[in-house]
Amino acid sequence: MSAVAPGGLIQRIAEQESLRPDLNRAIRGTVAFMVPLLASYYGGVKIDPAFACIAAHTISLVDVRGAYSFRLGLLLGMTMVLVIAVVLGTLGSTSLPLALLGTVLVALGSGLWRHLSSDYGAGLAVSTGLMFFVSLSPHVMMPGGIHPAFSALGGALFGVLSQIILWPIHPQHPMRRTVAESWIALADLLDAMASGTKDRNQTVAEKQADLRAALNQSQATLAASSRLSSKLLRQLELLNLAAARLAMRVIVFNTAVEAAMQQPAFKQLEASLAPAQASLGNAARMVALAAVSRQPSHLAAFEVRLARLENLLTVLQSQIRSQGADSAMAEQLVEIIGQITAQLPIVHQALRTTVERADERTTFSMELFDLQTLTLRPLASSLNFSRRVDPALVRHTLRIMVLSLIGVLVFKLSGIPHGYWLPFTMIVVLQPDFGSTRKKAAERVIGTLAGGLFASSLLWLRPDPSVIHVAVAATIAIFSYLVKRRYGVAVFFITLVVVLLMEAHQPVTIAFTIERMACTLGGGLLALVAAFLFWPVWERGRFPGILSNALARNRDYLRLVADRLKEGGPYDEPMMDAKKEAESANADAFSSLRRMSSDPKIHRAGLEQAAALANGNQRVTNALNVIAVHLNDQVSRHPEFVADFLRSSDSAFGALEESMTKGAPVAEVDAVLFSLESFRLPEIDSDHRDASRFREPWVYPQIARIVTELGAMILAAKSAKR
Numbered sequence: 001m002s003a004v005a006p007g008g009l010i011q012r013i014a015e016q017e018s019l020r021p022d023l024n025r026a027i028r029g030t031v032a033f034m035v036p037l038l039a040s041y042y043g044g045v046k047i048d049p050a051f052a053c054i055a056a057h058t059i060s061l062v063d064v065r066g067a068y069s070f071r072l073g074l075l076l077g078m079t080m081v082l083v084i085a086v087v088l089g090t091l092g093s094t095s096l097p098l099a100l101l102g103t104v105l106v107a108l109g110s111g112l113w114r115h116l117s118s119d120y121g122a123g124l125a126v127s128t129g130l131m132f133f134v135s136l137s138p139h140v141m142m143p144g145g146i147h148p149a150f151s152a153l154g155g156a157l158f159g160v161l162s163q164i165i166l167w168p169i170h171p172q173h174p175m176r177r178t179v180a181e182s183w184i185a186l187a188d189l190l191d192a193m194a195s196g197t198k199d200r201n202q203t204v205a206e207k208q209a210d211l212r213a214a215l216n217q218s219q220a221t222l223a224a225s226s227r228l229s230s231k232l233l234r235q236l237e238l239l240n241l242a243a244a245r246l247a248m249r250v251i252v253f254n255t256a257v258e259a260a261m262q263q264p265a266f267k268q269l270e271a272s273l274a275p276a277q278a279s280l281g282n283a284a285r286m287v288a289l290a291a292v293s294r295q296p297s298h299l300a301a302f303e304v305r306l307a308r309l310e311n312l313l314t315v316l317q318s319q320i321r322s323q324g325a326d327s328a329m330a331e332q333l334v335e336i337i338g339q340i341t342a343q344l345p346i347v348h349q350a351l352r353t354t355v356e357r358a359d360e361r362t363t364f365s366m367e368l369f370d371l372q373t374l375t376l377r378p379l380a381s382s383l384n385f386s387r388r389v390d391p392a393l394v395r396h397t398l399r400i401m402v403l404s405l406i407g408v409l410v411f412k413l414s415g416i417p418h419g420y421w422l423p424f425t426m427i428v429v430l431q432p433d434f435g436s437t438r439k440k441a442a443e444r445v446i447g448t449l450a451g452g453l454f455a456s457s458l459l460w461l462r463p464d465p466s467v468i469h470v471a472v473a474a475t476i477a478i479f480s481y482l483v484k485r486r487y488g489v490a491v492f493f494i495t496l497v498v499v500l501l502m503e504a505h506q507p508v509t510i511a512f513t514i515e516r517m518a519c520t521l522g523g524g525l526l527a528l529v530a531a532f533l534f535w536p537v538w539e540r541g542r543f544p545g546i547l548s549n550a551l552a553r554n555r556d557y558l559r560l561v562a563d564r565l566k567e568g569g570p571y572d573e574p575m576m577d578a579k580k581e582a583e584s585a586n587a588d589a590f591s592s593l594r595r596m597s598s599d600p601k602i603h604r605a606g607l608e609q610a611a612a613l614a615n616g617n618q619r620v621t622n623a624l625n626v627i628a629v630h631l632n633d634q635v636s637r638h639p640e641f642v643a644d645f646l647r648s649s650d651s652a653f654g655a656l657e658e659s660m661t662k663g664a665p666v667a668e669v670d671a672v673l674f675s676l677e678s679f680r681l682p683e684i685d686s687d688h689r690d691a692s693r694f695r696e697p698w699v700y701p702q703i704a705r706i707v708t709e710l711g712a713m714i715l716a717a718k719s720a721k722r
Contacts, residue, residue, distance in 0.1 A: 089135025
């Protein structure tokens with residue numbers, strides 16, 4: 001193995017950090033936390049380091065995405081929320097009624113933040129709770145010191161400064177990043193398709209849902225942009241559209257390959273597919289990287305990858321033709337690869353227009369590294385100002401309120417010095433659904449107990465303050481780096497930081513340590529009990545409505561496809577909208593399944609049947625996608641066959657929707673199943689059997705597949721009712 005030159009290694013790290021800025025976030029968070037701490041201890045600045053450091057770190061840690069005005073407004077808004085939380089806490093530190101009133105306001109605020117933003121709301125809710133509960137503890141200000149609220153304000157504003165000071169140095173156009181997200185999601189889907197694991201099909205289904213969500217979010221972000229120049233906006237829209245069109249053909253190819261692999265003659269092609277799939281995934285990631293960086297060297301590297309990819313696809317076409325097996329199937333695969341190849345110059349041109357200095361040629365590495373490690377975090381396009389609030393979020397807010405009130409009552413009435421660990425652990429652990437709560441409880445409680453024990457052991461040694469400061473800097477850096485990667489591990493380090501920050505100035509005893517650990521354990525257990533008993537939201541009750549919507553959207557898509565088959569018509573804007581609606585609804589169904597799988601066993605009854613229905617529905621969508629790419633102005637020679645297919649499929653979707661909502665009569669379900677089982681494909685006309693010229697060899701197998709999938713879904717629905 002050849003050694004990587006230091007310059008090349010640095011370049012690779014820089015490329016990775018441009019898409020996933022964990023290192024940048026760790027540096028930013030460490031500086032924001034340590035400057036107020038050191039200024040207080042060594043610089044004589046009369047601030048309360050606990051409030052200043054926590055506020056500064058909270059603000060600096062936010063990976064803000066969006067227009068610069070949106071970023072600044074969000075950061076300043078979060079600053080004011082943190083300051084208000086400290087004001088409420090200090091007022092409640094000497095008055096139980098005010099403490100309880102503040103607890104209610106903080107709990108209501110946590111629900112509001114989650115409603116306003118799924119990206120930033122949860123983190124702000126936890127940070128607000130920490131600041132509030134810490135300020136509830138009796139505390140004595142240092143001589144000449146300022147109010148804790150002003151300490152929090154100063155720290156938070158320093159956190160804002162740590163964010164905006166990098167904007168001129170490392171500009172990140174928010175619209176570029178959101179389009180890059182679509183390409184990363186496509187690359188992740190290609191990786192899943194290339195994997196040979198046991199759960200490959202399930203992973204592909206999940207990544208396909210993630211891709212649709214990313215495409216929808218990118219489209220919404222671009223549509224909401226009002227300050228972007230029309231030229232650049234159009235360029236980014238075309239690049240995002242190129243991702244959607246290439247993704248559709250990739251999904252169609254995967255569907256066709258799955259069918260081909262049932263034949264022994266095509267089995268040996270499995271190894272031949274791998275290089276092309278890997279190359280296509282790396283090319284997609286390079287599009288994302290070049291779109292974000294705007295560097296001519298990245299565009300040049302993409303062009304090198306593109307040339308290699310086109311050669312691999314050409315070779316793959318030749319290998320498929322040489323199999324000598326089912327000629328119709330082989331031609332179908334060759335044609336789809338041809339469509340993928342035809343999209344590549346479109347992608348190239350769309351990307352090229354987004355790079356200002358595209359004609360500039362700089363030195364770049366000719367070695368094509370594997371880019372599978374490059375990912376992007378989810379992006380936020382806007383705040384949610386809808387007046388319609390998710391009922392599950394309302395119940396979650398009520399649970400938070402009840403638990404927090406209980407925790408604060410125990411904290412204030414018992415006189416536990418650092419009893420804020422009890423209510424704080426509750427709000428960290430408690431999530432809107434039981435599965436997430438259970439996962440958080442395990443991560444939070446284990447990490448907190450281990451981190452607290454380690455920190456107490458360090459403090460028992462009574463080290464020099466400089467040693468404590470070095471330990472705090474190291475642990476806050478590790479936490480900031482891991483918080484988006486490995487939350488369970490990161491909790492260990494943030495507990496170390498909080499304990500060292502809050503308790504280094506006082507003697508630490510075994511009783512004190514046990515007291516804190518008991519509060520943490522009790523808070524986690526109470527959160528689990530509350531999630532199970534207080535207005536629980538079990539996904540099994542929500543799934544039928546979600547799946548019913550997915551079935552309805554798929555039926556609309558099928559009706560449109562059948563109409564175009566019968567009367568003739570291309571794959572146009574209405575078809576794309578119907579496809580997007582169907583895929584988005586499928587993504588919602590798989591998200592619901594993931595939540596259901598984390599619910600208690602007694603509330604997971606019928607999970608297997610539910611998964612079978614969701615997967616069947618997505619396979620129908622994939623088959624419709626295959627048909628859609630072969631639509632043209634040709635009128636069907638067998639309109640009665642298309643009408644029969646539409647009638648049987650429409651009845652099946654109707655029966656499935658009814659069984660999800662109110663339960664279709666058994667006789668009706670049996671009649672629909674009999675209709676599907678009796679469905680027969682007509683023989684392809686002898687002059688239309690050439691798959692390279694006519695659509696019937698492509699379309700008929702997919703129609704048969706749709707009918708088979710619908711029959712299997714009917715059986716799954718029947719078994720779920722028993």
